Amino acid sequence: GFARLDLQRVERTGDPEVVFGRGKTPSQVVAALRALHEAHPEGAVLATRLDDDAVALVRAELPDADLDEVGRTAVLGKPRPPHGRVAVVGAGTADLPVVRECVTTVSVFGAEPDMVLDVGVAGLHRLLAQRDRIDSADAVVAVAGMEAALPSVIGGLTGAPLIAVPTSIGYGWHLDGLTAWLATLNSCAPGVLTVNVDNGFGAGVAAARIARRSR
Amino acid sequence: GFARLDLQRVERTGDPEVVFGRGKTPSQVVAALRALHEAHPEGAVLATRLDDDAVALVRAELPDADLDEVGRTAVLGKPRPPHGRVAVVGAGTADLPVVRECVTTVSVFGAEPDMVLDVGVAGLHRLLAQRDRIDSADAVVAVAGMEAALPSVIGGLTGAPLIAVPTSIGYGWHLDGLTAWLATLNSCAPGVLTVNVDNGFGAGVAAARIARRSR
Amino acid sequence: GFARLDLQRVERTGDPEVVFGRGKTPSQVVAALRALHEAHPEGAVLATRLDDDAVALVRAELPDADLDEVGRTAVLGKPRPPHGRVAVVGAGTADLPVVRECVTTVSVFGAEPDMVLDVGVAGLHRLLAQRDRIDSADAVVAVAGMEAALPSVIGGLTGAPLIAVPTSIGYGWHLDGLTAWLATLNSCAPGVLTVNVDNGFGAGVAAARIARRSR
Amino acid sequence: GFARLDLQRVERTGDPEVVFGRGKTPSQVVAALRALHEAHPEGAVLATRLDDDAVALVRAELPDADLDEVGRTAVLGKPRPPHGRVAVVGAGTADLPVVRECVTTVSVFGAEPDMVLDVGVAGLHRLLAQRDRIDSADAVVAVAGMEAALPSVIGGLTGAPLIAVPTSIGYGWHLDGLTAWLATLNSCAPGVLTVNVDNGFGAGVAAARIARRSR
Amino acid sequence: GFARLDLQRVERTGDPEVVFGRGKTPSQVVAALRALHEAHPEGAVLATRLDDDAVALVRAELPDADLDEVGRTAVLGKPRPPHGRVAVVGAGTADLPVVRECVTTVSVFGAEPDMVLDVGVAGLHRLLAQRDRIDSADAVVAVAGMEAALPSVIGGLTGAPLIAVPTSIGYGWHLDGLTAWLATLNSCAPGVLTVNVDNGFGAGVAAARIARRSR
Amino acid sequence: GFARLDLQRVERTGDPEVVFGRGKTPSQVVAALRALHEAHPEGAVLATRLDDDAVALVRAELPDADLDEVGRTAVLGKPRPPHGRVAVVGAGTADLPVVRECVTTVSVFGAEPDMVLDVGVAGLHRLLAQRDRIDSADAVVAVAGMEAALPSVIGGLTGAPLIAVPTSIGYGWHLDGLTAWLATLNSCAPGVLTVNVDNGFGAGVAAARIARRSR
Amino acid sequence: GFARLDLQRVERTGDPEVVFGRGKTPSQVVAALRALHEAHPEGAVLATRLDDDAVALVRAELPDADLDEVGRTAVLGKPRPPHGRVAVVGAGTADLPVVRECVTTVSVFGAEPDMVLDVGVAGLHRLLAQRDRIDSADAVVAVAGMEAALPSVIGGLTGAPLIAVPTSIGYGWHLDGLTAWLATLNSCAPGVLTVNVDNGFGAGVAAARIARRSR
Amino acid sequence: GFARLDLQRVERTGDPEVVFGRGKTPSQVVAALRALHEAHPEGAVLATRLDDDAVALVRAELPDADLDEVGRTAVLGKPRPPHGRVAVVGAGTADLPVVRECVTTVSVFGAEPDMVLDVGVAGLHRLLAQRDRIDSADAVVAVAGMEAALPSVIGGLTGAPLIAVPTSIGYGWHLDGLTAWLATLNSCAPGVLTVNVDNGFGAGVAAARIARRSR
Ligand SMILES: Nc1ncnc2c1ncn2[C@@H]1O[C@H](COP(=O)(O)O)[C@@H](O)[C@H]1O
Ligand SMILES: Nc1ncnc2c1ncn2[C@@H]1O[C@H](COP(=O)(O)O)[C@@H](O)[C@H]1O
Ligand SMILES: Nc1ncnc2c1ncn2[C@@H]1O[C@H](COP(=O)(O)O)[C@@H](O)[C@H]1O
Ligand SMILES: Nc1ncnc2c1ncn2[C@@H]1O[C@H](COP(=O)(O)O)[C@@H](O)[C@H]1O
Ligand SMILES: [Mg+2]
Ligand SMILES: [Mg+2]
Ligand SMILES: [Mg+2]
Ligand SMILES: [Mg+2]
Ligand SMILES: [Mg+2]
Ligand SMILES: [Mg+2]
Ligand SMILES: [Mg+2]
Ligand SMILES: [Mg+2]
Incomplete structure (x- = not known):
């Protein structure tokens, strides 16, 4: 193989x-999903970063798979019953693909995702209105591009475990997300964790593992 | 000479x-200040970035000078009567030297400075309490280090001309202020202007010129 | 939505x-423009960075829109009557798209744009001939790529509020505009403000806000 | 103040x-610790990154403080009873200061730290011998400099929430820890979280918050 | 010519x-291979980094050539009898093209290649199972992308001459292999040598020269 | 030795x-100067980048040497009679050390230096007043820090061979002269040559070689 | 226009x-060439960096133009009679386009180009065989990519004015020519001048100006 | 401990x-050397990167140690009898400390070092005179700073295993050795291996391991 x-x-x-x-061909994706599903029939298995061709072949060959374009x-198979809730908070509409990759991952890795969208800091009232929902989560993922101010503001509003996902979204010279990345690593709020640029998957794995162990 | x-x-x-x-010797600083003051007796002239030796010699030789350690x-001579008000807003206590350089510059360049300190985004209530004072200014300077989220949050609260000063303040790897600099240049709030890292002087010049022309 | x-x-x-x-589909652009116009019928609303498809659909669906290819x-709706004048100065012919984005933004944000083109410093006489027009403006935007010497030269000729827009124009290795960007942030003329590379929009917002408050 | x-x-x-x-004077450190302790008498308060002078003054003025040179x-005051255990794993002896900053933070923020030292990957047997202790923790912090291979190896051995702390330790050109930082952000093990270079404090805050909420 | x-x-x-x-046309590749083969009929000559068109023309015009897509x-001509063995170890499936370029080069340059695949550190058991095969080689090439932890782990397991090849494989922001490159140059295992990103050829030349001189 | x-x-x-x-001890500098002078008694030999101790020892041991602090x-020995004139133009007073290193080098390498100081572009009249002197030189060296606009402006005023020396002078974040360096390499004036940051020596060698071959 | x-x-x-x-359309190129030719009928005018479409239109509309694909x-018009000779030395075959851009520019700017090809330092004998031809030139341009060792070796063999052109040619990670660029700016041979990556035009302008003024 | x-x-x-x-105290260095010597009495053990205090204490407490300032x-203990010869070639006098660290390491790790100094490429005759001595070695280490052209030139003269050590030596802006490092990784000679900047130790370990296995 x-x-x-x-x-x-x-x-x-x-x-x-x-x-x-x-970097995988559509048939490699299908074969790998199938093999993992056979090895782990009791739960769900996940494929990420699928291009259009892979989506099409999965739809044709694995009709039971749950696709998010x-x-x-x-996702193939049924996720285990969730334990704990992860708030996945997105700053802008352009961050949606990363938010969705994270949401699906949280679910496959055993926690319940709770999606909060379009609450960027240039219009603070939107974020403040969602404060309780975020503060009561077992883990929070904050997805933001450009100057990525959102994780810092959230970090000042809650003590829940907080993971920032910098995204490669920007209007001009932002070095493919380096700007957001540096921002999250230099957050003035204590305890902000981070993953690589656009890595909704990595944040989702970590957040689910935190949430599903929470009391 | x-x-x-x-x-x-x-x-x-x-x-x-x-x-x-x-890069100037204390006596060069004193000589230059004196020469500028003689050429421009009607107003104030300014020296910036003075080290301890220069401060000492200015104190000894130019007793009329106004010193900020x-x-x-x-500052030598009396600033012209101010026109317009500039809110100079600082995120943290470590940003104070940059805030003060800016405040003095605003005053020498003909506007009234209004200093607002320690209103970083990790404790939003502090900033929101100062909102009207900021929004009613003729120009705003936002001084912030680390991830420099402050200018974006202010930019969402007011339409006053807004200049961000990134500072070289940080807890870890922040590339001597590059992080804050990239953040201000990628602000999600429209129309945020910026100057070089720690350049309170440059921001003060620009803000005063904007304020003193305002109606 | x-x-x-x-x-x-x-x-x-x-x-x-x-x-x-x-990053928006043509129909999303049209829908957003329409919604903003309905919410703000009294003035003009703006869309930027349109690709060819978006231009075509705007032309077909919003025949009243003012398009700049x-x-x-x-632009949809009639800009409010302008107050104050903004000189938008471009160094070379390749900077034209950024100059035009800025000019349109100035107009939508309530000031009168005044476009001065092709006055790069390799032929100084061209710039010196426009000096009074620039010096008498309420705000100046200087758009320049390559080594971006233009803002510094203008900053030595006028005390008007001055915003530099570095552009990603260059002949060889210029790091997608980093060269110009670093140059504007290190200008030897005091008080030069800057925005991100190619961000004619950001400069236009700020310049209009300065000009429309001027006396 | x-x-x-x-x-x-x-x-x-x-x-x-x-x-x-x-960036604080010794007396500012002492005053701040005292004020925080008075406001929060029921638990422990923490000061980090103390230089020799600050240590000396804290010892003289706050004899009850717990100092780690x-x-x-x-630390001033008694940490609350811990809930959950955090394994703080260090790759080399030079990483010890970061490990200790983390250990103290974990304790102040309410969890029990468990220190595992000198288990770098160039001598794998040392790490494998500690595997169960690491795998059974409620959260793991992996502190490593140079090429920072340790977090990836640990990430392949356990599904516990895992935070990497890249350190600025290296033998040659390592860009003040950028090498380790990039490594942790590109870990081939899924779900590795990271903080800024040498930020044992940030990792400790996050790890304690995760552990103290665990069942 | x-x-x-x-x-x-x-x-x-x-x-x-x-x-x-x-950067060569298919016919230039064919002509150069032919000329080298005529000048060196006694052994094998090599062409690397062939695109699809070059592969097709080589197949058509040089039917005796050994092609690896x-x-x-x-390869044209028969490699000299090998002396010494080079273990070429790959971390992940995506590193395969680099591994194969290296394997072919080793053979053309006079040593025997021994390919060990998919032994990345996130599943250590796979590598430990191959330890003797690696340790007994005359030279080892370790090919790895992402955080490139593999060379360090191998360097702790053997004293054989060890060359790391960082690859440009990664999930997010890895700077086209800079991450892996920095990692190999900062390995905590002493004596790890490196070549440029993805340079399986360079590693193969050096490893073969080492192996064929070994006793 | x-x-x-x-x-x-x-x-x-x-x-x-x-x-x-x-990186040389004072006595190594003295010994090397003496040895070179003995080997080349007919002309002048040069030592550069002397620290205070080296200057003192040269003064004591080589009283005939010409020192520039x-x-x-x-310089030891008499420079050969000059042929050709090199205009060495400095933008600001802080560039003086680089200008002086260049001037001395030009003289030792056989051309006549002509020093033009403090003609930065923020006060253009100063440069325009020196235009003929610059245009009539056999080679021009333009020394400038910060955004280094001077070489471009000079390159638009003359067709004489033109060498830019970027300097590490700046007010804020300028990356130790990278800003000036990138600027000179991206000059909009055709044919601008450059040397490393602060390398007045290298520019002097090249300019003298150009000038002494001129007709 | x-x-x-x-x-x-x-x-x-x-x-x-x-x-x-x-960045110009083919018809803009043709129009500009024609206009420059009409304004300067006595000599040659030059267009550079033409894409395939521009070459085709120039061929169709300006049959007298001299094209180099x-x-x-x-080139349109007859170059003035040359004065002085410029050796344009290329390290490898991949540097040929840059060498040719330089050769044509030298000719248009009034000197005689002398092309020396494929003399990279990995086979020194080739360069040493051309030593006199290079040493006797009035100016030398050394074009080299990868690690760009050629200019340093030439700089040790001749005192002729020497301009290095780093090229963006490389086998792996070379940062689009930054490697070669840094190398030329750090040459151990004194007086090596440089231009931007791949800028054969800039080197040709400068070399021709040096050569045509030589005695 | x-x-x-x-x-x-x-x-x-x-x-x-x-x-x-x-990063170790003098007494830690002494203790570690002593412990290693006791564990390995049959051969030599090595300490590197000693500061002046460590040298002094080693001299006082371990009089049998072989010190290189x-x-x-x-070095403590007697190196095993060498097998194979390593040519350690240095470009300039400033590279001497790195050359010496390498030479000592080669000896401790079981091969015979052969030091060749001051053969930089700006005076090629010096290198060509040592060609046979280099070509006949079992491994070659080429130590060079600035543009690091030396390894490429040597790589064209011999097929012996070749390790480049870039050094942090330079005259101007060289990024602490990044220039030399990039150069060695982009060498036009095939099979050049490299280690981190100034890492004479790492090169010595690898070269000795290669040489002592050679026939
Ligand atoms: N050309 C532009 N450059 C930078 N920012 C822009 C530009 N055009 C619009 N914006 C900003 O983008 C915001 C809308 O972003 P979005 O919600 O993604 O449509 C506007 O309110 C502006 O602040
Ligand atoms: N979107 C993603 N971002 C980062 N890592 C991922 C992502 N999706 C999968 N992975 C990781 O990639 C591994 C599989 O890699 P591969 O063997 O190349 O298929 C998985 O076990 C995950 O650790
Ligand atoms: N290949 C080239 N590389 C760099 N600069 C060039 C090149 N060709 C032309 N130029 C410069 O570009 C100017 C014309 O630019 P433009 O007005 O955009 O056509 C010329 O006067 C030259 O200074
Ligand atoms: N200021 C300088 N900047 C750059 N290179 C210099 C400078 N001064 C001397 N050199 C070069 O350094 C060489 C001597 O180097 P060294 O053998 O280390 O003394 C000279 O032959 C010059 O090529
Ligand atoms: Mg939005
Ligand atoms: Mg505070
Ligand atoms: Mg033009
Ligand atoms: Mg250890
Ligand atoms: Mg795999
Ligand atoms: Mg001056
Ligand atoms: Mg060739
Ligand atoms: Mg020497």
Whole structure:
């Protein structure tokens, strides 16, 4: 086969391997999803970063798969019952694909996602109106591009575990998200965690693991 | 002499030349201040970025000079009567030297400075309490380090001309202020202007020129 | 809807929200322009960074819109009567799209734009011939790529509020405009303000706000 | 006063403000610690990044404070009873100051720290010997400099929430920790979270918040 | 001709020149391979970085050539009998093209390649199972992208000469392989050598030269 | 000896080796100057980048040496009669050390230096007044820091061979001269040549070689 | 018209303006060439960086133009009789387009180009064989990519004025020519001048100006 | 103890652990050297990067240690009999400390070092005179700063395994050795290996391992 799947990962870490779609042919994606589903029939398995061709082939060959064309994900099998809630908060409309990748990942990794959209800091009232919903979550993911001020503002409003996802969204010279990335790593709010630019998947894995262990 | 002062600058731009203290000996600073004051006796002249030795010599030789040891400035002569008000807003206590350099510059360049301190976004209530004072100014300068979220939040609260000053303040790897700089240039609030890192002087010049022309 | 428009922005900042065309489908652009125009019938609303498809659909569906195919903008509604004049000065012919985006923005945000073209410093006589027109403006925007020497030269000729727009124009290795950007932030003329690379829109918002408050 | 303490932070986030020692005079550190302790007598308050002078003055003026000269921290008051355990794992001996800053923070923020030292990947047997202790923790912090391979290896061995702290430790050209930072953000293990270079404090805050909410 | 081949290189360095396919037309590649083969009929000559068109023309015009469409190489002539063994170890499936370019180069340059695939550190058991095969080689090449932890782990397991090849494989912001490159240059294992990103060819040349001189 | 002087350089290139003072002890500088002077008694030999200790020892041990404490150079022996004139133009007073290093080098390498100071572009009249002197030179060196606009403006005024020396002078974040360097390499005036930041020596060597070959 | 040609440039600098083809439509290129030719009928005018469409239209509409499809240039009119010789030395075959752009420019700007190809330092004998031809030139241009060692080696062999052109040619991660650029600016040979990456035009202008003034 | 020595490393890799002096107190260095010597009495153990205080204490407490104050190393015990020869070639006098660190390391790791100094490419005859000595070595280390042309020139003269050590030596802006580093990684000679900037130790380990396995 084209790859050696790590089928023991679920024993070591509690979660099966995931299919990373970029750089794989559509039939490789389908084959990997199928193999993982067979190895882990009791839960859901996930494929991310699917291009249009991969989405089309998954739809044709795996009709039971749950496809998200905005978040570019496919899920095969039924996610385990969730424990804990993750607020996934997006600053602007352009951050939606990253938010959706995160939401799906949270669900596959065993927690309940709660999506809060378009609450960027240039219109603070929108964020303040959602404050309680965010503060009561078991983990918070804050997705933001440009100058990525949102995680800092949220970090001042809640003590829930908080993961920032910088995105590569910007109007001009932003170095493909470096600006947002540097911002999240230099947040003036204590305890803000971060992942790589646009990595909704990584944030979702971590947030779900935090939430599903919460009391 | 060690330098050729540009004594016609006031005709071309409305303001006399300024003494940049870094890289000058204390006696050069004193000589330059004196020469500028003689050429422009009707108003105030300014020296910036003074080290301890320069401050000491200015105190000894120019007893009429107004010294600010935090902002590292000296002013000789009486500023012209101010027109217009500039709100100079600082995010944290560590930004104070930059705020003070800006405040003094605003005053020398002909506007009234209004200092608002320690209103960083990790405790939003502090900023919201000062909103009217900021919104009613003729120009606003927002001084902030780390991820520099403050200018974006202010830019969503007012349509007054707004200048961000990124500062080189940070807790870890922030590239000597590049993080804050990139943030201000990528603000999600429209029309945020910026100057170089820690450049309270440049922001003060621009803000005063805007305020003193306002109706 | 695909986005939550910030219809209260005009109360907070004096200007309505703007449609940023990049990353939106043509029909999203048209829908957003229409919604903003309905919410703000008394003045003009703006869309920027339109691609060819968006221009075509705006032309077909919003025949009253004012389209600029060089500056990639559309304006719906009649701009309020201007107050104050903004000189928008461009260094080279390749800077024209950024100049035009700025000019349109100035007009929508309530000031009168005055366009001065092709006055780069490699042929100084061209700039010196326009000196009075620039010096008498209420605000100046200087658009320049490559080494971006123009803002510094203008900053030595006038004390009007001055905003530099670095552009991503260059002959060789210029880091997508970083060269010009660093140059404007390190100008030897005091008080030069800057915005992000190619951000004629941001400069136009700020310049109009300065000019329309001027006496 | 020199600073406006955010005494309501404990209500908003569950934890009091912390004194960041860098850039403060020893007497400012002492005054801030004292004020925070008075406002929060029921628990512990923390000061970080103390230089030698600050340590000396804290020792003289606040004899009850708990000082760590390696981690550069001071704690005043008794930490609340811990809930949950955080494994703080260090790759090399040079990472010790960051490990200690993290350990103290974990304790002040309400969880039990469990320190595992000198288990860098160039001698894998040392890490494998500690595997169960790490896997059974409620949160894991992995502190590593140079190429920062440790978090990836740990991420393959456990599904516990995992925070990487890149450190500025290296033998040659490592860009003050950028190398380690980039490594942690590009970990091949899913769900690795990160903080800024050398930010043991930030990792400790986040890890404690995760652990103290765990079941 | 379009190029001046360095036909004396074999006398100076022991190996003939190699055809670098990028930037050459298919017929230039064929002509160069033919000319080198005629000048060095006793051994094998190599072309690297062939695009699809070059592969097609080589197949048509040089039917004796040995083509590798994954590694993008062509070999004409019979490699000399190998001396010494080079373990070429790949971290993930996406690193395969670089591994294959290296394997072919090792063979053309006179050593025996031994390919070990998909042994990334997120599943350590896979690498530990291959330890003896790696440790007994005369030289080791470790190919890895993302955070490139593999060379460090191998460097702790063997004292064989070890060359790391960072690859441009990554999930998010990794600066086209800079992350992996910095990692290999900062390895905590002593004596790790490196080549440029994705440069399987360079590593293969060096490893073969080491192995073929070994006792 | 501590170094192997290249005494045949004068035959190959027309000029003797030069003593680069940085990183040498004062007695090494004196010994090298003396050895070069003995090998080349007919002309002048040069030492650059001397620190205070080296200047003192040269003064004590080589009383015939010509010392420049601003440019940090020493010259031993009489420069050959000059051919051709080099205009060395400095933008600001802080560029003086670089200007002086260049002027001395021009003289030692066989041309006549003509120093023009403090003609930065923020006060254009000063430069325009020196135009003929610059245009009639056989080579021009333009020394400028900050945004380094001067070489472009000069390049529009003359067709004489033109070398830009970016300097590490700036008010804020300028990346130790990278800003000026990028500016000179992206000049909008055709044919601007450049050397490394602060390298007055390199520009002087090249300019003298151009001028002394001119008709 | 689309641009304001600087027809007085020939009086100020001795050479007419040049048409930079990038970013211009084919008909704009043709129009500009024609206009410059009419204004300067006595000599040659030049267009650079022509794409395939521009080449085709120039061929159709300006049959007298001299076209170089490798160097991407067009020349209209007869170059003035040359004075002085410029050796244009290329390291590898991939540097040919830059060499050819330089050669044509030298000719249009009034000197005689002398092309020396494929003499990279990995086969030194080739360069040493051309030493006299290079040393006797009035100016030397050294074009090299990758690590750009060629200019340093040439700079040790001759005292002729020497301009390095770093090129964007490389095998792996070379940052679009930054590697070569940094190398030329840090040459260990004194007096090496440089231009931007791939800027054969700029080097040709400068070299011709040096050569045509030589005795 | 302050550190956990990896006493099994000699079994895994054939060589004992090494004391890295930077960041250790003098008494820690002495203690570590002593402990390693006791664990490995049959051979030599090494400490690198010793500051003046560490050198003094080693001299006082370990009189049998072999100290090199230029290379900043100490050796305790007698190196095993060497097998194979490593040519350690230095470009300039300023590279000497790195050359010496490498030479000592080669000896401790079991091969015979052969030092060739001051053969930079600006005076090629010096290098060509040493060609046979370099070509006949079992491994070659080429140490060079500035533009680091030396490894490429050597790589064209020999097929011996070749390791480049870029150094942080330069005259101006060279980014602390990044220039040399990029150069070595982009060498036009095939098979050049590299280590981190100034890492004479790493190159010495690798070169000795190559040489001692050679026939
Ligand atoms: N969107 C994503 N971003 C980052 N990592 C991912 C993503 N999707 C999957 N992965 C990781 O990629 C691994 C599979 O990689 P591969 O073997 O190349 O398919 C999974 O086990 C995950 O750790
Ligand atoms: N050309 C432009 N450059 C930068 N910002 C813009 C531009 N055009 C619009 N904007 C901003 O983008 C906002 C709308 O963003 P969005 O919600 O994504 O449509 C507007 O309110 C403006 O602040
Ligand atoms: N200020 C300077 N900047 C750059 N290169 C210099 C300078 N001064 C001397 N050099 C060069 O350094 C060489 C001597 O280097 P060294 O052998 O280290 O003394 C001279 O031959 C010059 O090529
Ligand atoms: N290949 C080139 N590289 C850099 N600059 C060039 C090149 N060709 C032309 N130029 C410059 O570009 C100017 C014309 O620019 P434009 O007005 O945009 O056509 C000329 O006068 C030259 O100074
Ligand atoms: Mg929105
Ligand atoms: Mg505060
Ligand atoms: Mg033009
Ligand atoms: Mg250790
Ligand atoms: Mg895999
Ligand atoms: Mg001056
Ligand atoms: Mg060739
Ligand atoms: Mg030397």
